[in-house]
Amino acid sequence: MSAQPLQLGSVLAHEEAKLLACVHCGLCLEACPTYVQTGDENDGPRGRIYLMRAVEEGRLGADAPTFARHINRCLGCRACESACPAGVEYGQLLEAARADLTNSRREHGAADRLLHFALRHIWPHPARLRLAFAVARTLRDTGLVRLLRATHLPHLLAPRFDLALALLDGSRAVRLTEQEREPTTQPASANITTSRALLFDGCVTEGLFARVNRATARVLALNGCATERPRGQVCCGALHAHGGDIEGARRLARQNIEAFADDNAAPIVTNAGGCGAMLAAYAHLLAADPQYAERAHSFSARVRDISQQLSVVSLRTGAPINAPVTTYDASCHLLHGQRAASEPLDMLRAIPDLEFVPLTGSDVCCGGAGVYNLIETELSMRVLDEKLKHIAETGATLVMTSNPGCHMQLSAGARLKGLRLRVCHPIELLEASYRKLAEKSSDAGQETS
Amino acid sequence: MRKVGYAQSGRVVYHQSAESLSFFFPRVLPVDKLLNNLCTIVGSDSVIADADELLVYECDGLTQHKHRPRAVVFPQSTEETAAVVKELARARVSFAPRGAGTGLSGGALALDQGVIIELARMRRVLKVDVENRLAIVQTGLVNAQLSRAVAAHGLHYVPDPSSGASCTIGGNIAENAGGIHCLKYGTTTDHILGVRVVLSDGSVVDLGGTGAEAPGYDLLGVFVGSEGTFGIATEATVRLVPLPLAVRTLLADFADVNDASRAVSALIAAGLMPAALEMLDGATIRAVEASVFAAGLPPDAEAALLIELDGLEAGLDTEAAHAEAICRKHGARHVRHAKDEQERKQLWAARKGAFGAMGRLAPDLMLQDAVVPRSRLPEVLADIYRIGAHYQLRLANVFHAGDGNLHPLICFDLRDKDEVRRVEAASKEIVQTCVEAGGTITGEHGVGLDKKAYLPLIFSDDDLAAMLQVRAAFDPTGLCNPGKIIPTPRGCGEARIIATSQAQTPAQQTMPTANAMRPSVTIQTPAHNAFAPDAAQRQLAALVGDKNIALACDEQIESTQHALVVAPANVAEARACMCLAARDGWTVAPAGACTWLDAGNPLTRADIFITTRRMTRLIRHEPADLVATVEAGMNFAAFNETTSRAGQWLPLDPPDDGRASVGGVVATGMGGAQSFAYGQPRGFVLGLRALLADGRQIKAGGNVVKNVAGYDLCKLFNGSYGTLGLITELTFKLRPRPAHEATIIVRAPDVETLINCARQLRAGQFLPVALELLAPALATTIGAPGATDQFALLVRFAGNDASVADQAARARVLFKSARTVSLELVEPDAHLWRALAAQPLRTDWQLIWRASVRPSNLSALLVALHQAQRDHVESLSWHAGLGDGRLRVMQTIETDAPHVVATFTSLRDTAHKLGGALIVERAPDDLRRVSDAWGLSAANARLMRSLKQQLDPHELLAPGRFFASEVRG
Incomplete structure (x- = not known):
């Protein structure tokens, strides 16, 4: 362990220069989903930075309830970063503030304690994590979760419990086309491998959305990119960092750097916005670690979202699929953390005749934000309502998003509201299109381009 | 712990939450009945009273001033706002309205433990009227959201301050916000058609809103820019404008700042009317290029002009080519044309993000805001850089060049006390430089708390007293955002002036020393004295000369038989006449060409008519500034003929048979057919001088196209028909005369x-x-x-x-x-x-x-x-x-x-x-x-009466024109 025991306020104090970068202009306010909901300066990025600065200057205690309340109410979506002309690195400040909070708070709530227990004792251990997700999958895939929710008992018991079940149920695979037809073959055409990439699985993605990981690999392969899944990779640490456990995040980061060390030239491809942004932030996370700083830096430079990786190849066109009207909701960390705004949409151009309607406010958080929805449920649901309203305006019944948290949040929202809305990852749709192409070619019994 | 709530018992307790100790030890605040009552009105989740949560409300966009409020209240409707204000008035607690807190003058702070009324939750668009091109919105609506909400109809809301992505319409109204497109389209005041206002006693009044040429004083006009000291605007009717049919955006870069500023003057003098004309200096360019708003500005340039021309597609390329040629002639190295909407947006984002981008250079920024006549830009800019160098400060300039609205940005560190002192000294020197160049202390940020001390640089005690009187008419309680705008060097003198101004006799002051005046005496006036025409004629003749006095009946002016018409030759003579009248209690009807003397209700009494027809000098006309100053008696047609020689004009067509005077045009406030495109006279008066009933001479506004220093009293005189004062001098904003x-x-x-x-x-x-x-x-x-x-x-x-x-x-x-x-x-x-x-x-x-x-x-x-x-x-x-x-x-x-x-x-x-x-x-x-001529609403009439009462308590000026006189002689 290279880190020193933390002092009160010390993590923020370390970030003083970043705090001072804020000139208090307020251009971030409207980008902030919680500020838009409450209109309370304390719930906006500028106000939160002001509170951080007050803590850092000693005008406010790091253990002040106001500080805890408003730092915790931040979604961490980092939309403010895209709006900020001064380039304030808010995400990093937030993590520092949460770390100070974790170190200073006298009391932790039950939900908080449960979360920290899981992050500390389950997440870092691949075997335990696999077991946990296997249990979750069983509950989900046997229909038990759905059955339980149908009794309305969870809702009566605790709406938050109901939400948790809805989130889990929301991770199920959905039918992507209007008429379902089981895939008969894998894409047949031979590929010339021109590049190589290392895939980052992600804990929740591999646990509940393994199909997305497989689709990612297939699409890459079809576009001439050989992939590998390095062994020894663990959770990216985003949940830890956002939850204030910076040391936990650093431990995981070091493990991942080691796991991906065998080929220092190959890009590291993720399909989860949250993981991608975290991996890209390892450089900052380990900047003060003499042993890992340099390696972290080069690691972060290799991180790409799947859409960014595909944007550098000339993407193969798939076959038209009979998908319903579709829209896209950006994952905040993909958009603001990895700055992938147009790439996911460009990727969809490879699907011919896709009926796509742009979503108003697709750059605004859905309220999922990791486990935020289970902790600040009320505010999360207000933000989600806004999102569902905009989705309804598009008339789309299939919404794509590139992060498991957002995926489950939207899907849960649809379930709680009884909406006819399906959610998928854009790569799933692209893969379906390629699959269709393969079917066609095998039907025709001849090669196609 | 959660936000404060208020238990039934009236005690204030904290809501408990899992992570708080308060679950075991509920913290009890002292009983605060006021907060309790506020919670009853708006709900406890709409009141913040926790000291820690109030911390972020201690400042607005300018962090140098910090005052923590007693509480923040979030009303959601006009009714709630009115109830909150009523409650505060009852408790005699002052309050300040706040929008997004992006202001840069310390205006949205509640001093002395006042309450902040935060409008951020009032953000609904109430109505969009596409045919009449207007929208009715709650004032907490964010500026950019408004344009977004109406874009589908091909419309937009023009004023676009750099903070537009966050700032509210209410805040824009309070500050009379400008933005990058006000060179051609005007500032907020030109785009607000009406406001619903909660006054400081909790009453609700609608100002404006009745369409073109509303009757009575331009209460709306003076309200806009009053920085929340007149009341709280809760709803606004805003003008929407069709999105530009065609746009050309040009970026010209220069190796020398002076070349760029000379190009600015040349562009205007050439008769081009860019929608926007902005300048970024080298330091700014480099900061922006390092930010997320990088737009490919050449980092080696020392200045860049961002020029936007809009209008019809036809002929626009010719204009763009003309603009480019002028830039090149003045030393532009490259002129880049934005090739599509995306590039255009990128360029503007770079401009708007400049302030924030400068944040990269230093922990703190001082953004100054001052205006100079366009033609003085080169020398003033040079002075500013010199001042920066003298105080060893890093200084950049990014500003609305077309308006001459400078925004020097000073980089510093608030923790370095010596540097802070130097910043303050430099700021003051910069402002002084601008004032000396004929400019003003603020063009769009407002005075607020920050620039109070600078106001005396441009306004006299009399000017400021008049402003306080107008403020007292709107806010007799003194609770509405007190301590802002008007300096109060004598302790709580503001309150004193407000209190005494109501009881003041017309002029307990000395007479001016005009040539023909007797030695200074103190005027003691019993109101409405009997008028002895013969004696009066003799006294007036001594002031203006025999031949400049006539009997009203000889001039075909319908009035009492004995009334006199006096024609002073200049301001001094006019003032002497006014003082004499005030002293002797004669009633005065100000007049220009005497064409509308019978407008409105019949005058109850008019002893003398003072006409400005001999005051016809053109004082100043600088074509590069698009500004001209004239004496009020100048013939309107003659004025336009003169300015036309420089290819400029005052694009008004008021009722005029060739006799109208410019003063009369303003005093009647009437536009004509072309007001559809150009607006009414109210939009063209940049400044004026007027003589009040007691003979005080006051100045309002200034000489520059953007000016938000103090209240916009010019508006008040618009359409006042001589009931508030005699306008003696006017400064107009001009326009390029169309070629065809x-x-x-x-x-x-x-x-x-x-x-x-x-x-x-x-x-x-x-x-x-x-x-x-x-x-x-x-x-x-x-x-x-x-x-x-x-x-x-x-x-x-x-x-x-x-x-x-x-x-x-x-x-x-x-x-x-x-x-x-x-x-x-x-x-x-x-x-x-x-x-x-x-x-x-x-x-x-x-x-x-x-x-x-x-x-x-x-x-x-x-x-x-x-x-x-x-x-x-x-x-x-x-x-x-x-x-x-x-x-x-x-x-x-x-x-x-x-x-x-x-x-x-x-x-x-x-x-x-x-x-x-x-x-x-x-x-x-x-x-x-x-039959009443005006048909005023009761609430408007009440405000007008109290304005009249403040500025002309004895009803000496044109009594009865709006209301039957209440003062009996």
């Missing part, structure tokens, strides 16, 4: 056809400057071609040759398809419009009235008119502005008075029902006595 003008005259047998024509025209790609509908009789009178029994629509186009030709050709095609009878293009067309403007001054009309409603309601009003006058529809003379909803009816009266009164009473009711107003401009005396 032409009018298409369409005739048709019915009104509806022509209204439809106008509607189609407005919906199409046209930019007419006037859309005037004329009754057949009037059309014939002014010499419009076509059949004499048909209505006429006069459509005027103005601009460069290409755009006028293009519009005229397309309009022809458009109208041909309508069921019109004849179509004629008239050019040159000036004689037509002159003839129309002269009509209201013809002496053979006995009754003239005008109404204003929303344009879409005009046809309903015309129907009502024709019904009411069905016996002589053919002989009716009226003209109506289809673009701005004006209607003026001129008639001779054949029937008896009661019938006439009944007629326009019913028409006024119709106008009021349509949300508009009806004003009698001229009527025979017997009629004027039985």
Whole structure:
């Protein structure tokens, strides 16, 4: 362990220069989903930075309830970063503030304690994590979760419990086309491998959305990119960092750097916005670690979202699929953390005749934000309502998003509201299109381009 | 712990939450009955009273001033706001309104433990009226959201301050916010049609909102820019403007700042009217290029001009080429044209993000805001850089060059006390430099707390006292955002002035030392003394000379037999006359060319008429500034003739038969047909000097196109008809005179056809400057071609040759398809419009009235008119502005008075029902006595009365014009 025991306020104090970068202009306010909901300066990025600065200057205690309340109410979506002309690195400040909070708070709530227990004792251990997700999958895939929710008992018991079940149920695979037809073959055409990439699985993605990981690999392969899944990779640490456990995040980061060390030239491809942004932030996370700083830096430079990786190849066109009207909701960390705004949409151009309607406010958080929805449920649901309203305006019944948290949040929202809305990852749709192409070619019994 | 809540017992407790100790030890705050009552009104989750949570409300966008409020209240409606204010007034607790807190003057802070009324939760768009191009919104709505909400209709809200992504419409109204597009389109005040205001006693009043040329003082105009000290605007009716039909955005970069600023003056002097003209200096360019807003500005440039031209596609390329040529002539190295909307947006994002981007250079930033006449930019900029160097400060400039609105940005570190001192010293020196160059201390950020001390640099004690009096009229309680704007060097003198001004006798001050004055004496005035004409004539003759005094009856002025008409030669003489009148308690009717002396209600008494007709000097006209200063008596036509020589003009066409004086145009506030495109006189007065009832001379506004220092008292004098003071000097904003003008005259047998024509025209790609509908009789009178029994629509186009030709050709095609009878293009067309403007001054009309409603309601009003006058529809003379909803009816009266009164009473009711107003401009005396000329709403009348009471407590000026006198002599 290279880190020193933390002092009160010390993590923020370390970030003083970043705090001072804020000139208090307020251009971030409207980008902030919680500020838009409450209109309370304390719930906006500028106000939160002001509170951080007050803590850092000693005008406010790091253990002040106001500080805890408003730092915790931040979604961490980092939309403010895209709006900020001064380039304030808010995400990093937030993590520092949460770390100070974790170190200073006298009391932790039950939900908080449960979360920290899981992050500390389950997440870092691949075997335990696999077991946990296997249990979750069983509950989900046997229909038990759905059955339980149908009794309305969870809702009566605790709406938050109901939400948790809805989130889990929301991770199920959905039918992507209007008429379902089981895939008969894998894409047949031979590929010339021109590049190589290392895939980052992600804990929740591999646990509940393994199909997305497989689709990612297939699409890459079809576009001439050989992939590998390095062994020894663990959770990216985003949940830890956002939850204030910076040391936990650093431990995981070091493990991942080691796991991906065998080929220092190959890009590291993720399909989860949250993981991608975290991996890209390892450089900052380990900047003060003499042993890992340099390696972290080069690691972060290799991180790409799947859409960014595909944007550098000339993407193969798939076959038209009979998908319903579709829209896209950006994952905040993909958009603001990895700055992938147009790439996911460009990727969809490879699907011919896709009926796509742009979503108003697709750059605004859905309220999922990791486990935020289970902790600040009320505010999360207000933000989600806004999102569902905009989705309804598009008339789309299939919404794509590139992060498991957002995926489950939207899907849960649809379930709680009884909406006819399906959610998928854009790569799933692209893969379906390629699959269709393969079917066609095998039907025709001849090669196609 | 959660936000404070208020238990039934009246105790304040904290909500418990899992992570708080308060679960076991509920913290109890002292009983605060006020907070409890506020919570009852808005709900406990809409009140913040926890000291830690209030921390972030201790400052606005400017962090140098910090005052933590007692509480923050979030009302959600006008009613809640009114209830909150009423409660605060009852408790005598002061309050300050706040929007997004992006202001840069410390204006949205509550001093002395006041309460902040935060409007951020009032962000609904209440109504979008596409046909009339307006929207009604709650004032907590964010500026950019408004434009976004109406974009689907092809409209937008023009004022676009750099903080537009976050700042609220309410905050924009409070500060009279500018932005990058106000060079051509004006500032917030030109785009607010009405506001609903909660006054400091909790009463609610609607200001403006009745359409063009609302009756009475321009309360709306003076409210905009009052920085939350007059009341809280909770709803606003805003003007929407069609998105530009075509845009060209140019980026010119220079190796020398001075070259760039000379290019700015040259662009304006050449008659170009860019929608925006912005400058970034080298330091700014480099900071922006390092930020997320990088737009590819050349990092080695020392200055860049961002020029946006908009209008019709036709001729726009020629203008862009002209602009480019001028830039190149003044040393531009490259001129880049934005090739698409995306590139254009990127360039503007770079400009708007400049302030924040500078944040990269230093922990703290001081963003100054001062305005200088455009023509003085090079020398002032040089001075500013010199000052920066002298105080060893890093300084950059990014500003609205077209407006001469400078924004020097000083980088510093708040923790370095010595540096802070240097920043303060440099700021002061910069502001002083700008003032000395003829500018002002703030162009758009406001005075607030930050610039109070600078106000005396440009305003005298008398000016400031007048401002305080106006403030007292709006806020007699003194609770509304106290401690802002007006400096109070003598402790709590502000309150004292407000208190004493109500009891003040007209002039406990010394007389001015005009040549003919007797030694200074203190005037003690019993109000409304008896008037002895002979003695008065002798005394006045000593001031202005014998031959400049006449009897009113000799001048064909209807008034009491013995009234005198006095014509002073200059301000000093005028002031001497006013002082004399004040001393002796004579009533004074200010006048220009004496053309509208019988406007409004009959004067209850007018002992002397002071006319400015001998005060006709053109004091200053600087073409590069597009500004001219004149004495108020200057002939309006002569003024335009003079400025025309430099290719500029005051684009107004008020009622005028060649006699109108500029002062009269402002005092009556009347526009004409072209106000549709250019606006009314209120929008063109940058500054004025006036003599108040007690002889005090005050100055309002300034000499520059953007100015938000102090209250905009210029607006108050607009349409005041001499009841508040005698205007002696005016500074106007001018416009480039269009190269070409032409009018298409369409005739048709019915009104509806022509209204439809106008509607189609407005919906199409046209930019007419006037859309005037004329009754057949009037059309014939002014010499419009076509059949004499048909209505006429006069459509005027103005601009460069290409755009006028293009519009005229397309309009022809458009109208041909309508069921019109004849179509004629008239050019040159000036004689037509002159003839129309002269009509209201013809002496053979006995009754003239005008109404204003929303344009879409005009046809309903015309129907009502024709019904009411069905016996002589053919002989009716009226003209109506289809673009701005004006209607003026001129008639001779054949029937008896009661019938006439009944007629326009019913028409006024119709106008009021349509949300508009009806004003009698001229009527025979017997009629004027039985019917009120103005039809003011009770709430507006109350405010006007208290303004009059403040500025002219003894009703010496034009008594009775708006209200029957309350003071009896």
